[in-house]
Structure formats: C-alpha cells, structure tokens
Amino acid sequence: MTDERNKMTQNVPSDLSVVRFSSVRAQEIVALTKMIENPQCTKLLFQKLPCHMRRRAMSHNPNRMPRTLREAHKAQMAKSGPATQPKRPRRKYRRRPSRLLEEYKKRSSKVSWLETHLWHAKRFHMVIKWGHRLPERSCARSHRFCYRSVAQHCLLMDISYLCCVEIQGPQDEIVRGLISLCDPKTGPTFGASTFLNGTREGRVIIFKRNQFSSGPIGLVTFLWCNTGNPDMRTLWIWSHPAFYQQFLCELNSIFESDSDLLCKPPGVKITLNKGKLNRFRLRGPFAHSVVSSLFDKETRSASSLSQSPGFVTSVEVRDPRMILAQTRIKASSSTVGNCELVGLSQSKLWDASVRDQITNMRTSLPDHVINNRRSELLVPGTELPVQPEEIPIPILIVNASHESSDFVPGCDVILPAGWATAFWLALIYSGGHAGGLKDAGSMNFEYGICRDLCLEIDSEAGKATAVDRKMNLMEEYFRRPPKTRTNFIKLATPFPFCVDWDRLTIDWIGQSESGFTVLRDKKLLSGLCQKNRIVLPEILLSQPYLVPVTVRVKHGSPQEFSMICLPGADDKVNSVINEPIHQDPCAKERKMLRQQHSSLLKSLAKKRKEFRDKDGTIGDFSSATAIAVHKEKTRSLWLPSSCNLKTSFARPIIGFVTQGDFGLSEGKGIGRGYIVIRAISQIPLSLVLVRNPGTNLYMWAEITME
Amino acid sequence: MSEGTNDSATGVRQEQVPNSKKIRYDPEEYKLRKRLPARLPSRSNDVYVNNKTDFKAQLARCFNCLETESSVHIHGLGAAAPKAINLALQLQLKSNTPLEISVNTSTVHLIDDFEPQYDSGDFYSKERQNSAVIIKVYKLLNMDMNEK
Numbered sequence: 001m002t003d004e005r006n007k008m009t010q011n012v013p014s015d016l017s018v019v020r021f022s023s024v025r026a027q028e029i030v031a032l033t034k035m036i037e038n039p040q041c042t043k044l045l046f047q048k049l050p051c052h053m054r055r056r057a058m059s060h061n062p063n064r065m066p067r068t069l070r071e072a073h074k075a076q077m078a079k080s081g082p083a084t085q086p087k088r089p090r091r092k093y094r095r096r097p098s099r100l101l102e103e104y105k106k107r108s109s110k111v112s113w114l115e116t117h118l119w120h121a122k123r124f125h126m127v128i129k130w131g132h133r134l135p136e137r138s139c140a141r142s143h144r145f146c147y148r149s150v151a152q153h154c155l156l157m158d159i160s161y162l163c164c165v166e167i168q169g170p171q172d173e174i175v176r177g178l179i180s181l182c183d184p185k186t187g188p189t190f191g192a193s194t195f196l197n198g199t200r201e202g203r204v205i206i207f208k209r210n211q212f213s214s215g216p217i218g219l220v221t222f223l224w225c226n227t228g229n230p231d232m233r234t235l236w237i238w239s240h241p242a243f244y245q246q247f248l249c250e251l252n253s254i255f256e257s258d259s260d261l262l263c264k265p266p267g268v269k270i271t272l273n274k275g276k277l278n279r280f281r282l283r284g285p286f287a288h289s290v291v292s293s294l295f296d297k298e299t300r301s302a303s304s305l306s307q308s309p310g311f312v313t314s315v316e317v318r319d320p321r322m323i324l325a326q327t328r329i330k331a332s333s334s335t336v337g338n339c340e341l342v343g344l345s346q347s348k349l350w351d352a353s354v355r356d357q358i359t360n361m362r363t364s365l366p367d368h369v370i371n372n373r374r375s376e377l378l379v380p381g382t383e384l385p386v387q388p389e390e391i392p393i394p395i396l397i398v399n400a401s402h403e404s405s406d407f408v409p410g411c412d413v414i415l416p417a418g419w420a421t422a423f424w425l426a427l428i429y430s431g432g433h434a435g436g437l438k439d440a441g442s443m444n445f446e447y448g449i450c451r452d453l454c455l456e457i458d459s460e461a462g463k464a465t466a467v468d469r470k471m472n473l474m475e476e477y478f479r480r481p482p483k484t485r486t487n488f489i490k491l492a493t494p495f496p497f498c499v500d501w502d503r504l505t506i507d508w509i510g511q512s513e514s515g516f517t518v519l520r521d522k523k524l525l526s527g528l529c530q531k532n533r534i535v536l537p538e539i540l541l542s543q544p545y546l547v548p549v550t551v552r553v554k555h556g557s558p559q560e561f562s563m564i565c566l567p568g569a570d571d572k573v574n575s576v577i578n579e580p581i582h583q584d585p586c587a588k589e590r591k592m593l594r595q596q597h598s599s600l601l602k603s604l605a606k607k608r609k610e611f612r613d614k615d616g617t618i619g620d621f622s623s624a625t626a627i628a629v630h631k632e633k634t635r636s637l638w639l640p641s642s643c644n645l646k647t648s649f650a651r652p653i654i655g656f657v658t659q660g661d662f663g664l665s666e667g668k669g670i671g672r673g674y675i676v677i678r679a680i681s682q683i684p685l686s687l688v689l690v691r692n693p694g695t696n697l698y699m700w701a702e703i704t705m706e
Numbered sequence: 707m708s709e710g711t712n713d714s715a716t717g718v719r720q721e722q723v724p725n726s727k728k729i730r731y732d733p734e735e736y737k738l739r740k741r742l743p744a745r746l747p748s749r750s751n752d753v754y755v756n757n758k759t760d761f762k763a764q765l766a767r768c769f770n771c772l773e774t775e776s777s778v779h780i781h782g783l784g785a786a787a788p789k790a791i792n793l794a795l796q797l798q799l800k801s802n803t804p805l806e807i808s809v810n811t812s813t814v815h816l817i818d819d820f821e822p823q824y825d826s827g828d829f830y831s832k833e834r835q836n837s838a839v840i841i842k843v844y845k846l847l848n849m850d851m852n853e854k
Contacts, residue, residue, distance in 0.1 A: 184824065187824070188822055188823070188824060191825060192824075192827075193825065193828060194827065194828045194829050200829060308819070308831060309821070309829070402821055522823050666758075
C-alpha cells in the first residue's frame with residue numbers, strides 16, 4: 001500500500017502550467033456539458049428507469065410511469081403505431097337494461113323508439129317506418145294466430161306513433177277553419193253536432209284546403225273535450241305520421257302562423273302533442289273485459305263498459321304495477337252492459353300540467369322500489385295496498401266505431417306519456433295478444449277496420465308508399481337470374497309491381513285535368529250498392545273516379561296487382577278462359593345487347609391491361625359507366641311497355657286488386673280493389689273475371705261494392 | 707209520430723209504436739249497423755249455427771263433439787233457427803247411437819246503432835228482440851239395472 005502511494009507520489013509533477021491545465025479542463029467541461037445537453041440515447045425511457053420502478057403494465061398503460069415521464073413515454077409509444085382498440089365489452093354486459101337506455105339515446109337521433117320498444121324488440125321483427133322503429137310481425141305467432149286473436153280473443157297493438165295535434169280556441173273559429181278541409185258529402189265532419197259535445201270520437205277524411213277533387217291527405221280521428229264553454233274548447237286530432245307534415249302545413253295555412261307553438265290573435269292555439277300521449281288499440285270480442293281488468297274491483301262490478309261505437313269513457317285507475325297479476329291469464333268474456341258510463345267531468349288527461357306531473361311521477365317511483373314492496377307482502381302475488389306516493393292516473397277509453405259492414409268490437413286506450421310499459425304489461429297479462437303492422441294490415445283486409453292506420457291510394461302518402469314498394473319488388477325481381485324470371489311481357493301483365501291508375505282512367509275516360517280519385521260520396525256509393533242499379537248521369541261517368549270493390553273467387557285467391565276484367569258477351573259462366581301468350585319483341589334485342597355488352601367489357605379489359613403495362617394506371621378505360629348504362633337498358637327491356645288496357649288483352653281490364661289473399665274470415669279467396677266507374681254498368685250479373693299477375697287463367701268472381 | 711221514451715239508465719231509446727205506423731229511418735240520413743249479440747261462454751260442446759258456413763261442415767262438427775262429449779248444445783239465432791233445427795234432426799237420423807232432443811226457446815236482446823251520414827244527425831241506438839233456440843242433443847246412457 002505504501003508502495004502504491006510512493007508510486008503515485010513519484011509521478012506527480014512538482015509544478016504545473018495554469019494556462020495549459022485550465023484549457024484542457026475547459027475542454028473537458030465543454031464536452032461534458034455538451035453530452036449532458038444533447039443526450040444521444042438508444043434506449044427507451046422505460047428501459048432507463050431503475051429496476052424497482054419498472055412495471056409490467058407500463059407497456060400498454062402509461063399511467064404506471066412516474067408522472068414526469070408519462071408524456072414522453074406516451075410520445076414514444078405512439079411512434080410504434082396507433083394503439084389497439086379497447087376490447088368490446090362482452091354481450092351480457094352490453095345488454096344490461098341500464099346500458100340499453102344509453103344505446104337508445106345514441107340511436108334516437110335518426111329513428112325514434114316507442115315506449116314499449118324493448119318489449120317488442122325481444123318478440124317481434126322490427127322495421128323502420130315513418131321515422132319510427134315499429135313492430136312488424138311476431139317472431140313466434142303466425143298469421144293465423146293473430147287472425148284468431150281478432151276474431152275470438154283480443155288483439156293488442158301499440159299505436160303511439162300516431163301524431164296528436166291539439167287545437168284550442170273558440171269553437172266557431174275552429175270549426176270554421178277546419179270545415180275547409182273536409183268534404184261534407186263524405187260523412188260527418190268536425191262540426192257535426194254528435195261529436196261536438198265530446199262523448200264520441202269521430203273520423204273524417206281530410207283534403208287539401210278546398211280541393212276536394214284532387215286526392216285526399218288521409219283519414220284522421222278527432223275528439224272534442226267534453227267540457228269547456230264555447231269560447232274555449234279543446235280538440236284533439238290524431239293523424240298518421242306518413243301525412244303528418246302535410247296536415248300541419250294545411251293547419252298552418254288556415255290558422256296563419258309559422259312556428260311550433262302557433263298562435264293567432266283571436267285565440268286559436270295549436271300545440272303539437274307528439275310525445276305526450278300514448279295510444280293502445282284493442283280489437284276483438286274480449287277487448288272490453290281485458291281493459292276492465294285495469295280498473296279496481298268496485299268499478300268493475302259496479303258498471304261495465306258499453307260497446308256503443310265511438311263512445312268515450314274517462315276513468316281514473318291505479319298504477320298498474322301495483323296490481324299486476326303474477327301469471328298471464330286468458331281473457332274471458334264478462335257481461336257487457338248497455339249502460340254508458342257517462343263521464344261528464346273533464347278527464348285530467350286534457351290538462352297539460354297534470355299530464356306532465358303524472359309523467360314525472362313515473363320516474364320518481366321506479367320499478368325496483370315497487371317490486372321490493374311487493375316481495376315483502378305476506379301473501380305473494382296480491383295487490384299492493386294504496387301507497388302514499390300514488391296518485392290516480394287518468395285514462396280515456398274510446399270504443400271502436402263502425403267502419404264497415406263487419407263490426408269488430410274493441411276500444412282504444414289513451415294514456416299519459418311515460419306509462420306505456422306499465423299499462424302494456426298489465427294488458428298483456430290480462431289476456432291481450434300483441435300484434436304489429438302486419439296485423440293492422442290484415443284487419444284492414446279481412447274486416448275493413450283500422451282504416452286510420454292504412455293510407456289511401458290516391459293520397460300523396462299512399463302514392464309514395466306505392467313507389468317504395470315498387471322499388472323493392474323490382475330489386476327482388478332483378479336479383480333473380482334471367483332464366484328464372486317470370487316474363488311479364490309474354491304473360492301479358494301490364495303492371496307487375498305498381499298499378500298506374502292514371503293509365504286506367506285515361507284508357508276508359510280520356511285525358512282529364514285532375515288525376516284519379518276514389519269515389520267517397522256516400523249518397524252515390526249507396527246508390528251503386530243497391531240491387532236495382534240507378535242510371536248514373538253522364539257527367540259522373542266521365543269523371544276519373546274509382547269505386548272500391550271486393551271480388552270473391554270460388555277456387556284460388558287473387559293477389560296484389562291482379563287484374564279485374566269484364567267477361568265477354570258470349571262467355572258462359574264458369575267456362576275456362578285463357579289469355580293467349582303474347583309475343584316478346586324485346587327478347588332478340590336483349591340477347592343482342594347482352595352479346596354487345598360482353599364484347600365491350602372484354603375490349604375495355606384488354607385496353608386496361610395494355611395501358612397498365614405501359615403506364616401503370618388503368619387510364620380511363622374503366623367499365624363502370626358501361627355497366628350502369630347496360631343495366632338500365634336491360635331492365636327497361638324486361639318490363640312490359642305501356643299499352644291500352646281496354647284493347648290489348650283478351651278481355652278489357654276495368655280495375656285492379658290492391659289487397660288479395662285467402663280471406664280467413666270468409667273462407668275463400670278475396671280481393672279488395674278499385675274499378676273505374678264507367679265500367680259498372682257493363683258488368684253482367686255481378687260477375688267479373690280476375691287474372692293474377694304472371695298467369696294467363698281468368699277466374700270467375702263475384703263482385704260487390706261496399 | 708209516437709213518443710219514444712228515453713230509458714235513462716241504459717241510454718237506449720225504446721220505441722213504443724202502434725202496429726199500423728212503424729217509424730222508418732231515412733236511409734240517406736242514417737245507416738243501420740247491427741251490433742253483435744253478447745258473447746256467451748262456449749264450452750267444448752257448444753255449437754253456434756250461422757247461415758254462412760256450409761251445412762255439411764256444421765254437421766261434421768256436431769258429430770265430432772259427440773265423439774268426446776255426451777251431449778251437444780246447438781244454438782241458433784233468428785234466421786239460423788230453422789237451420790239449427792234441421793241440424794239437430796239430421797244428427798238424430800244419421801247417428802249410430804240413439805239420441806234424445808230437448809228444445810228451449812228464448813229471446814235475445816239486440817242493439818242496432820244508427821250512424822248519422824251527415825253533420826246534422828246524431829248517434830242513437832235502438833233495442834230490438836230476436837228469437838233464439840237452444841237444442842240439447844244427448845246420448846242415452848244405458849244403465850243396465852240387472853247387471854250383477
């Protein structure tokens with residue numbers, strides 16, 4: 001040790017040059033400072049952390065790094081590409097009821113849900129229509145089951161998508177304004193005395209202001225409030241969402257305003273009650289007994305509901321969640337009284353503030369609280385006694401009105417917003433069978449009821465629906481390969497996807513200024529229905545009117561777009577008549593077009609290849625436009641060209657069927673359709689011929705006008 | 707025009723007319739709508755007869771009931787009463803086992819609604835009566851008293 005010390009002391013110089021020493025030291029300092037200030041490191045941040053601070057999760061979770069280093073670490077991580085997507089939560093987690101509500105809020109910007117949506121979505125095929133997501137048909141129940149529900153039990157539908165408009169003001173002002181919208185020849189209007197006192201609900205077809213000859217807007221139902229002095233009355237009008245905007249425009253132009261809360265100085269106020277009321281429809285013989293299960297025992301035994309058509313009853317019921325049955329029970333008939341519960345006092349449902357208060361009460365007493373209380377009861381499944389927070393809920397029960405010759409008893413229940421699910425479950429548990437849009441259509445077809453849920457063929461909404469349907473059917477048709485497509489040109493079907501009523505009226509009557517309309521004048525219609533046919537004046541016959549008819553076939557059934565034709569003078573009843581196969585002049589053209597198109601595609605592909613080998617791009621030899629043009633041309637060659645409906649076929653066509661199927665209520669094939677009024681006098685013995693689209697057999701059928 | 711008393715309990719006008727002068731309604735002003743009769747509970751051996759369904763089908767249905775049950779109750783209202791009677795008699799003729807018939811007649815209250823066709827009219831209902839027949843057709847149960 002002393003040796004080393006001696007060695008070290010031996011080499012130490014005795015004197016040093018200050019300048020040289022400091023310059024070398026300065027260089028050292030500069031080099032060190034440079035190195036500190038410009039770190040050149042090949043290691044990542046997390047590799048330079050001391051061992052005891054490193055964590056496994058910091059490779060994907062930057063929050064595990066010390067705060068000061070977090071940003072730098074994130075920047076380094078971002079350099080290696082975007083982060084992996086967070087794992088999607090598992091299906092069970094996604095479907096929890098609380099999350100479903102969030103889902104709704106996200107999705108509801110485009111389509112709105114009914115309040116009972118979640119119940120329906122689990123059991124029905126849903127469809128998007130008119131800005132709503134609506135149940136179309138049941139997943140489990142078949143068409144026949146739903147028909148039987150209407151015929152023998154009780155069918156239940158949520159029709160809260162109907163839009164309600166409230167008009168308040170002096171009675172005379174309102175009636176005067178609205179009278180320009182309805183044609184008094186089609187039946188009672190808004191000002192009819194029988195509806196003015198608010199005991200019945202009425203239905204009326206509305207037109208564009210003072211234009212009764214062009215098509216209608218649609219069928220609406222209306223209800224006056226049964227109290228109020230003539231200076232301040234309230235009217236509710238329920239319209240279908242398909243023509244709601246059009247209806248609002250007409251109301252605006254009548255009552256002259258331009259904002260959501262419309263106000264006219266004399267005091268007619270229009271409010272849009274869009275989300276504030278719910279409406280359920282029950283149809284069937286047991287409808288009234290299902291509804292009376294909502295009442296408490298005293299009301300049920302004391303007075304039973306009458307079936308007087310259109311009659312309105314206002315009742316106050318308990319919260320249905322308190323008295324919900326434990327299991328579903330089958331509906332049974334109860335004695336239906338003839339006495340009409342006279343509800344002279346105004347239902348609280350008309351009062352907007354009370355309605356809002358009741359809606360808020362729904363959220364203040366949630367389901368799980370009530371379920372807890374029910375589970376604490378001594379006897380499980382009994383009704384909960386009246387709770388301190390409960391207030392009675394006002395509802396309106398509107399009986400079904402006579403719409404056609406078949407009367408199907410039933411009622412509509414109108415409730416405040418927020419309570420739909422509670423009442424829906426109560427009605428289902430009491431024996432109602434749920435139905436969707438398809439069942440509404442089937443009720444319209446079988447019995448002619450629920451017309452306010454269906455659109456008129458001569459209204460704008462009806463025409464738009466027909467165009468949509470045409471597009472869908474055409475897409476389906478052209479999706480099939482050419483060999484399996486029905487050749488409508490050869491099989492002489494002029495309108496396989498959509499009926500052109502204008503063409504029909506032009507062929508029979510000639511050009512006219514207004515398009516076709518359906519005859520709705522009650523006097524004329526009843527005149528046509530009578531056995532001894534009255535002779536119609538020539539002025540009437542030259543108008544482009546269509547008359548609604550029903551055709552009944554003995555064997556087989558008519559379909560949508562079936563043709564109704566006049567039998568010839570010599571045709572024997574029930575003889576077999578066939579339409580001869582027509583020539584298809586377009587077949588050659590189609591074949592030629594196909595060959596031309598395939599050669600064009602090949603040449604374009606060749607040119608693209610040459611160009612690509614030279615240039616590297618495809619240039620402008622893309623075949624997209626050629627394909628589009630060819631598609632259009634071929635499609636037009638497959639569809640039958642327009643022809644004279646009176647002369648082009650073996651028997652002249654007088655009308656078409658709009659709904660045709662096997663009618664379960666009658667047990668034979670039925671078609672509901674329209675014919676031109678001019679042809680009525682030429683029908684011998686109420687017998688016509690019906691030919692289905694894509695077939696050439698004429699079936700003999702009986703025709704009746706409703 | 708005779709007086710019609712308004713029965714305030716039922717809200718239904720009951721007309722008391724002399725036979726010579728019956729009040730007709732103006733078909734232009736009103737449309738007559740018949741309401742369905744009250745729906746009675748039907749057990750499996752109740753058969754309601756109507757004029758629209760084929761006779762053979764209804765006969766077959768009665769035979770079906772008789773196979774499982776010991777009796778069939780055939781109900782017929784108004785114009786379907788003769789058809790119901792015919793059905794019961796045919797049943798007795800064509801069946802293999804001897805059948806006994808017991809007939810009861812009754813009156814059913816029906817309501818007609820008058821629907822106004824124009825603004826001026828008002829809804830009202832009239833009650834009327836119709837005759838109904840219930841025919842009970844039952845198998846004879848042979849009780850052999852001498853069996854030991």
